[in-house]
Amino acid sequence: MNHRLPPGTPGNGISRRRALGLASAVGLTPLAATACSPASQASSAGAGASGTTSSPPAAAPGRPPGRDPLTTDAQNRLVLLGTSGGPPWWNDSHREGVSSAVAVGDRYYLVDAGDGVGKQIKKAKLGTWTPDMRGPLDALVAVFLSHLHSDHISDLYNLLGTGLQNGVAIPDRVLEIFGPGNRGALPVSFRGEQIPADQVVNPRNPTPGTRETIEAMVKTFATDFNDRIIDSGYPPPRDFFTGRDIALPAELVDDPNGDPHPRMSPVDVFEDDRVKVTATLVQHAPVFPAFAFRFDTDTGSVTFSGDTGPSENLVELATGSDILVHEVIAAQWVAQRYPEPRDAAAEAEYQHLVGAHTTIEDVGDIAERAGVRTLVLNHLVPGNWPVEEWEKAGASFSGELVVGEDLDAIAIG
Template identity: 55%
Template sequence: MLASFGVGAAAASLAACSPASSAASTASAASRRFGPLPLSGQQTKLVLLGTSGGPPYWPGSERQGISSALVVGDRYYVIDAGHGVMHQARKAELGTKFETDMEGPLDALAGIFLTHLHSDHVVDLNNILSEGLYNGLQSVDRIPIWGPGNRGQVPELFGPGLPPEPVSPGNPTPGTKEMTDLIVQAFATDFNDRLFDNRKPRPEELWEAHDVPVPARYMKDPNTDPCPEMDPFTFFEDDYVKVSATLVNHAPVFPALGYRFDTDAGSVVFSGDTGKTPNIISLAKNADVLVHEVIDKSWPESLFPEPRDEAQEGLYQHLIQAHTVIEDVGPIAQEAGVETLVLSHLVPGNRPDEVWEACGEGFDGRLIIGHDLDVIGIGS
């Protein structure tokens, strides 16, 4: 079951909510400042496939790994591929053949966009690629896969001591295109079995991976300036969406990207993993929806309780600066002038909604605390 909400002109009145949002969610609707709404036939909608943040499988939480889908007409685009994407896409009834064995839900997949290459954002990319042929992935049009390029150098060692030998020293920081090629190499036995025994298409007939072309002037030194202030740039456009990107502050990860999708119905922005940065405000300016990550800093405080030594303080600051704390999220959305703020990539993923309600402080728009399989209609 899906919980459905409306954004835009159709959101002026309140109606009944799908049961999937749970009694607790419905009871707190007033304080979250959104009304549960039907989709009203909207053809453009945001589907939260997974809303958990980070690699932990949080105790007591059923949230799946971070991933969203933007549905535009008869196709959809996936943003990040955390654990559970394939199952969630079927549960969300994406595509046109989600009820047919081996023909959905990937029959309408039109693109994959990765914000950065941490495992919790890419771990199920392989599942989409290697099992896609048996879940609707077609060779009619190659699916574009976009994400950050090669970092160029390993991060500096955090804390004192001698740096370790890097993993895969010949290519320690592959970008999206290289990573995708390496997935094919790693699963060549499977791909060749499908090719020779099942007469399935070759991988390169199904998708094409690309590194997002961040302008060179912003790529100078990932260790000292991983998020220079910049204007968003457009790198992808088809008949349904125009996609722009900016660097975000998830140091030492580089490049880490936020994305903006502009459609005829409205605009949706995904922050990716980031600390507070003016780049997100520029990217999200006057957007209909901003999907933003958040961290409850009481969690790192519990990991590193005071008094902290220098190393512990460094680790604590590292966590809260590479993510956005609760008190900063609302003001970011307010300054950007967005209509609706949707919280996703919740760290930790097992906090009750009441904790996240504080993200609405300093924000005059609608706040939606994201849950897996929520559906948010875009436009009137």
């Protein structure tokens, strides 16, 4: 094991099992490691029991920032760029929006592009930094979007628009952005109701996919792109980046309002000389399609859940992975946020949160069944929840648990 544990502090987001395992690797004493893990003792008191009956954790104001990021010297590594679910920015949260990198040697690949992704690439020192504006995005090979919710794509334009001057614009290569295709039909509410016609945005194409979203983004920012072409001699952006819809078997996509999570085996998405990327559909209804991704490298593999409720497709995709990066939501917060009785809007949001996300009580079992070595929690909702609450996920997982912090770097394999 070659990622290093920063100086231990109470509630530092690393389970006792992990802390003890790392202690021998870095020369910490078991006593010091044990002091790092108060929540692992709490977890034995029944984290899997109802999370809705005990009094809620204290609110976040004044909460100190999280522990120092994990570091590694490994060439192949997972880097968490942002660990907060959204779209809220969360009062007093130190976490940026969700985005992760898989770095393989001197290149890297992104999963999602949430709020702050550019700033976090800079802090993580990914890619090359030279005075001639070739980096750091010259080392970025491809972007994989789990779905098109705003908290996963809100800084995509930043990456591509300002990216032209930060390494995206390289002759003879096209940065590919992979993601879901056009849904094909508007979703219906959990009660089976259609959205009123006068409230539909862009009724001629209300559910564009990844390719169309990138094309529309270029049109939206045409003033700037044209200025760069005329004033600075850049070729058009289509020469530098393009959106690609992930292809799925027709029988899985012909009824987007049917089963939003049909059982399937992984499909191939991308392969080069460093990674092979496969994907599967996950349960984020009414969002469809919504993807999980698996990256296989020479040294090991890492799977990203995307946004999902418990998913058998995901378990199949992740089986045998070294690392599972899984989203998680605090059921206690959901119940607190949407108390009964709920009006129609509150009920809709409540149903989405409990049905299309995975709770602290459930996520450990998923990782256990997939047989992964390390479970990394990210897309934390809410983004300002106490770390000791997230650590309770370790109650049903026998491997290493990492409550992700922004800029954590973890060796793959």
